[in-house]
Amino acid sequence: MEKFTTHTGRAVPLRRSNVDTDQIIPAHWLKKVTRSGFEDGLFEAWRKDESFVFNRPERQGATVLVAGPEFGTGSSREHAVWALQNYGFHAVISSRFADIFRGNSLKNGLLTVVLPQETVERLWALTESDPSAEITVDLEAREVRAEGVTAAFELDDNVRWRLLNGLDDISITLQNEADISAFEATRPAFKPRTLPVA
Amino acid sequence: MGRTLAEKVWDDHVVRRAEGEPDLLFIDLHLLHEVTSPQAFDGLRLAGRTVRRTDLTIATEDHNTPTLDIDKPIADPVSRVQLETLRRNAAEFGVRIHSLGDVEQGVVHVVGPQLGLTQPGMTVVCGDSHTSTHGAFGALAFGIGTSQVEHVLATQTLPLAPFRTMAITVEGELPEGVTAKDLILAVIARIGTGGGQGYVLEYRGSAIRGLSMEARMTICNMSIEAGARAGMIAPDETTFAYLEGRPHAPQGEDWDAAVAYWKTLGTDEDAVFDHEIFIDASELSPFVTWGTNPGQGAPLGSNVPDPASFADPQERAAAENALAYMGLEAGTPLREVKVDAVFVGSCTNGRIEDLRAAAALLEGRRIAEGVRMLVVPGSVRVALQAVEEGLDKVFTAAGAEWRHAGCSMCLGMNPDQLAPGERCASTSNRNFEGRQGKGGRTHLVSPQVAAATAVLGRLAAPADLTAADPADTDVAVEA
Numbered sequence: 001m002e003k004f005t006t007h008t009g010r011a012v013p014l015r016r017s018n019v020d021t022d023q024i025i026p027a028h029w030l031k032k033v034t035r036s037g038f039e040d041g042l043f044e045a046w047r048k049d050e051s052f053v054f055n056r057p058e059r060q061g062a063t064v065l066v067a068g069p070e071f072g073t074g075s076s077r078e079h080a081v082w083a084l085q086n087y088g089f090h091a092v093i094s095s096r097f098a099d100i101f102r103g104n105s106l107k108n109g110l111l112t113v114v115l116p117q118e119t120v121e122r123l124w125a126l127t128e129s130d131p132s133a134e135i136t137v138d139l140e141a142r143e144v145r146a147e148g149v150t151a152a153f154e155l156d157d158n159v160r161w162r163l164l165n166g167l168d169d170i171s172i173t174l175q176n177e178a179d180i181s182a183f184e185a186t187r188p189a190f191k192p193r194t195l196p197v198a
Numbered sequence: 199m200g201r202t203l204a205e206k207v208w209d210d211h212v213v214r215r216a217e218g219e220p221d222l223l224f225i226d227l228h229l230l231h232e233v234t235s236p237q238a239f240d241g242l243r244l245a246g247r248t249v250r251r252t253d254l255t256i257a258t259e260d261h262n263t264p265t266l267d268i269d270k271p272i273a274d275p276v277s278r279v280q281l282e283t284l285r286r287n288a289a290e291f292g293v294r295i296h297s298l299g300d301v302e303q304g305v306v307h308v309v310g311p312q313l314g315l316t317q318p319g320m321t322v323v324c325g326d327s328h329t330s331t332h333g334a335f336g337a338l339a340f341g342i343g344t345s346q347v348e349h350v351l352a353t354q355t356l357p358l359a360p361f362r363t364m365a366i367t368v369e370g371e372l373p374e375g376v377t378a379k380d381l382i383l384a385v386i387a388r389i390g391t392g393g394g395q396g397y398v399l400e401y402r403g404s405a406i407r408g409l410s411m412e413a414r415m416t417i418c419n420m421s422i423e424a425g426a427r428a429g430m431i432a433p434d435e436t437t438f439a440y441l442e443g444r445p446h447a448p449q450g451e452d453w454d455a456a457v458a459y460w461k462t463l464g465t466d467e468d469a470v471f472d473h474e475i476f477i478d479a480s481e482l483s484p485f486v487t488w489g490t491n492p493g494q495g496a497p498l499g500s501n502v503p504d505p506a507s508f509a510d511p512q513e514r515a516a517a518e519n520a521l522a523y524m525g526l527e528a529g530t531p532l533r534e535v536k537v538d539a540v541f542v543g544s545c546t547n548g549r550i551e552d553l554r555a556a557a558a559l560l561e562g563r564r565i566a567e568g569v570r571m572l573v574v575p576g577s578v579r580v581a582l583q584a585v586e587e588g589l590d591k592v593f594t595a596a597g598a599e600w601r602h603a604g605c606s607m608c609l610g611m612n613p614d615q616l617a618p619g620e621r622c623a624s625t626s627n628r629n630f631e632g633r634q635g636k637g638g639r640t641h642l643v644s645p646q647v648a649a650a651t652a653v654l655g656r657l658a659a660p661a662d663l664t665a666a667d668p669a670d671t672d673v674a675v676e677a
Contacts, residue, residue, distance in 0.1 A: 016519070017512040018391055018491045022630040027609045031262065031276040033236035033283050045632050069512055070392045073425060073491070074628060075609075076327040077234065078343035096392050099427055100327060103359075104343035117512075156359065158219055169345070170245070173222060173353045176214050180250075180355055183213040183224050190448040190456040191226055192315050194256040194294050 001109045003166035007090040008136040009063030011127040012053055019067060020074035021101060025083040027075075038083035058131035066123045066135070067094040072101025072112075081105045091137040093144065095120050106159055107169065111137055113144060119151045139163060200466025202363045203432050204398040207338040207463065211321050213355050220357040226320040226337075228350050229306045230257035230293065232284040233611070234325030238348035239287040249291045251354045256315065257288050257295040260305045261611045265574055265601035268298055277612065291351075304577020304603045307331040307545035311415065312579055314444025318433035318460040323350055328545045328627065330421040334414035335441075336433035336463050338398070341422060361427050362472040364397040365465075368405035370479035375660045377555070378413035379547060379625070379644035381405070381477075382420040383485040387495040389475065394426025397473065400465060401431050405479035411440040412551040419546045420627050423492035432464040484659045486532055487629045487642040489520035494629070496532065498647065498659055504528035523631055524639050525619070532657050535641070539622040540571040540598075540652040541634070542645055544608040547625035548576025550583050552645040557589040559649035559660055560596040566655030571598035572614060574606040598652065610635045623651040 029041035046052045053059060065084065071094040072080060081104045084092065089110065095117040097105075105112045115123075126146055127133050136145040139160060144151045162169070173180075201209070214222040228251075235257070242248070249255060262277040272278040281298070288295035296302040302309060307328055310316045318336035323329060325347040332339035346356055366385060386393075399421050406414070414431050421429025438457055441447045448456040487495040488502050494517065496503060505517035505528065521528065526535065542548075542556050553575060565571050573593045575581035581603050584590055590600045607614040608626035610633070616622050618637025625648050626633075629640040641657060650658040654666060 015515075017516050018493075020491065020628075020630045022609075022628065022633050026632060026636075027261075027611045030233050030611065031274075031280050033240075033280055035237050045636065070425070073391050074327065074422075074630060076325060076341040076343055078237075078325075078345060081343070096395065098392070098425055099395060100341055100343060100422075104345065107343065107345040156220075169357065170247070170349050170352050173349065173355060173357065176222065177353075179214040179222070180224070180353060184354075187224075188455065188459065190452040190459075191320070192317060192446040192448070193253040194227075194315065194446075195253040 001107070001166050001168060004109050004111050004139050004163045006136065006138040006140060007063065007111070008134050009090065010061065010132060011064040011066050011123065011135050012059050012062045013124040013127045014053060014065060014067045015124060017068035018070045018073055021072055021077050021080040022074055024072070024080040025077060030077055030079055035082050036086055038079055039086040042083040042087045061088070063088055063090045064135045064137065065089050065092045066120060066127060067092055069094060069096040069117060071097050073098040076100045078104045078108070081108045081110050085110050093120060093123065106163065109163060109166065111139060111163065113137055113153050115144060115151050115153055119149065122149050200469035202465040202469045202471060203336060203400055203430055203463055204338060204361065204363055204428070207319055207321065210319065220359050222355050222357050223321060225323050225350050225354055225356060226254060227310065227315055227322045228255045229310055229322070229324035229329070230255065230347070231260050231306045231326065232280045233261045234344050235287065235347055236280065236283045237344050238351055239291065241348040242291070242351055247352045249293060249351045252292045254354060255293050255351070257284060257293050258303055258306050258309050259284060259296070259298050261605045261609065263298045263604040264612050265604050265606050265614055268602050301578050304579065305545045305548060305605055307419065308548060308576035308580065311335070312444070312577060314441055314447040317441060317447070317456070318437060319463050323356065327422045328419050330426070330429045331415050331419040331545055333418040333421065333428050333430040334411060335437055336430060336460065338428055338430065340428045362397045364394065364399050364473040364475065365471040366399055366401050366475045366477065367403040368401065368477045368479050369403045370405055371408070372405060372479045372482060375646060376482050376484060377644040377646060378409055378416040380482055380485040381479070382417045383487065383492070383495045383642060384482055385477065386420065386424045386492050387485070389424050391423065391491050391493040392425045394421060394424035397426050399424070399426045399429040401429065406431055407434065410551060411436060412549045415549070416546055420492065423627060433460045484644065484647050486647065486657055488524065488526060488532060489517065490523055490629055490631050491516070492627065492629060492642060494520055495642065498532050498657060500532060502526045502528055502530045502532060534656060536621070536656045537569060537623050537641070537651055538620040539616060540565070540569060540648050541574070541607040541622055541624040541626060542648050543572070543574030543576065543606055544626040545576065546627040547645050548574060548580065550580050552625065553580065553584050553589050554587070556645040556649040557592040559646060559663060560598070560653070561592050563596055563653050563663070565597040565652040569652055569655050571652045572601060572607055573598050574601045575603045577603050607634050609633060623648050623657060
């Protein structure tokens with residue numbers, strides 16, 4: 001995972017609530033067996049509409065998505081995170097994220113930032129009136145900054161530490177391998193196994 | 199202070215607890231399917247890692263599998279590659295797999311319970327959000343992303359953020375024709391698609407105790423549609439009776455030890471939930487969705503809502519978008535909404551009791567002219583049982599298509615899809631835009647409502663069928 005410290009970029013305001021992961025990346029894209037190449041599938045159905053915000057020339061090259069509440073509901077597909085990253089996004093701002101999507105994003109270095117809905121509204125107003133307006137997402141300071149907006153956000157210390165250092169969860173867990181072995185030795189005999197024990 | 203069911207199961211799986219770190223939990227069962235696992239196995243290969251506990255891991259093919267011509271090569275080359283990738287990974291890493299054509303193949307959340315692999319007090323994960331299904335057994339079961347799939351394959355553990363607890367207490371008796379599906383759709387409409395966020399839901403009360411295991415699975419399955427981390431129901435005699443004798447259920451002394459442990463799992467009387475909701479089962483009626491998220495639902499007896507009636511601007515905008523996409527007008531009675539297709543199946547309602555319920559209503563009747571109905575059993579075992587009971591004949595005699603097991607039209611990854619603009623009454627779990635095919639319009643319903651809708655060609659309750667039968671014109675219609 002790449003480190004995330006601070007990021008500044010232009011934004012796409014997405015004024016919709018309940019954007020589910022089926023909209024972010026439709027199911028037929030999930031047949032791919034790689035983590036890359038999902039950018040053309042991002043919001044595929046909505047991008048067929050010429051007036052959709054993603055199709056405006058002034059939004060090309062934007063790297064921060066400012067979305068409505070309940071972003072990322074539904075399917076656990078991590079492909080939704082890969083699609084946003086493949087397209088070029090580094091951060092998503094919303095007042096509420098679905099749990100699985102949020103977990104997936106933070107494991108891939110896509111920073112999902114929770115801000116109050118009124119702050120999201122101000123960011124929408126700013127970036128709609130001035131498409132060249134930049135938003136800074138500063139993980140070190142746990143702060144989002146844009147013209148006229150300075151907003152602190154919360155993020156678990158442990159998650160922040162992993163993101164700042166680009167650490168891989170599996171390596172961290174395997175440092176505690178002895179704890180796993182000790183736990184395994186205490187598991188009751190009645191717990192099921194999928195394979196016959198050798 | 200006492201603990202809740204969820205807290206007990208969590209505490210019993212903590213491998214490591216340290217200040218400033220998330221708890222590291224042991225995972226008792228890891229279910230795999232073809233869609234969310236290829237990148238995880240790739241990650242293992244890149245890092246030179248193995249699957250730590252192949253004996254706690256099992257794979258099945260479901261999302262991509264065709265439901266017709268399963269003896270022929272899969273027509274879609276991309277789907278074929280994905281299935282072949284799972285088979286290759288399973289062989290390389292020593293994981294048990296049930297492929298298309300195998301008698302144990304089926305939707306992953308139908309297969310685990312029917313094999314007896316899902317048991318009370320376990321932690322169960324799968325790269326699929328509907329893993330919440332397994333909570334019906336009193337297991338802590340939740341969907342994970344592909345990075346976490348790789349983590350579980352490599353370590354058999356997951357670092358997990360703490361959760362809050364919510365009790366959903368349902369007292370009383372469900373009225374005739376009202377099912378677990380109607381109940382959970384009503385719960386989601388009440389608390390919203392984000393209402394369960396951060397919570398493990400525990401369904402309790404006399405109405406829940408009275409439900410079969412299959413109905414309990416339907417309820418827990420859709421916990422994720424309320425945004426919950428998981429949904430659970432305390433194990434009881436119904437749970438034990440379902441499990442006893444299944445291939446992977448404990449036997450002999452192990453069975454006694456297991457049941458003794460399972461009986462300790464229920465929420466203590468003095469335990470405190472972070473949030474509580476009460477529902478009177480007797481007030482429920484058949485429930486259908488009218489919008490494009492599972493929270494946009496209403497009693498079948500009501501009308502398509504007016505977006506202006508929503509006070510919250512976000513909800514109002516969502517309702518406007520939904521009605522435009524669904525091609526519905528505010529104020530239209532839901533019973534007047536005509537459908538083109540009906541889908542019975544999925545991890546929500548693709549079990550034998552669901553098929554029996556639909557078949558009971560279709561027996562001696564024909565589905566409406568111009569309506570296409572697909573019946574897709576949740577697993578090969580379910581299909582075999584249905585055939586033994588003659589249900590397949592009932593479906594085909596009524597004019598429905600009887601298919602092979604898989605996820606099918608729930609998400610349309612295989613050829614079973616709606617055409618643009620087609621409207622479907624579906625027993626699945628998601629009515630998202632395009633979920634069942636590009637431009638397709640989905641109304642989530644129970645198997646009973648699905649069958650009645652197929653016969654009448656419009657959204658309908660089972661009671662409407664009797665009313666529509668020529669000889670029974672005096673039967674009152676209520677919903």
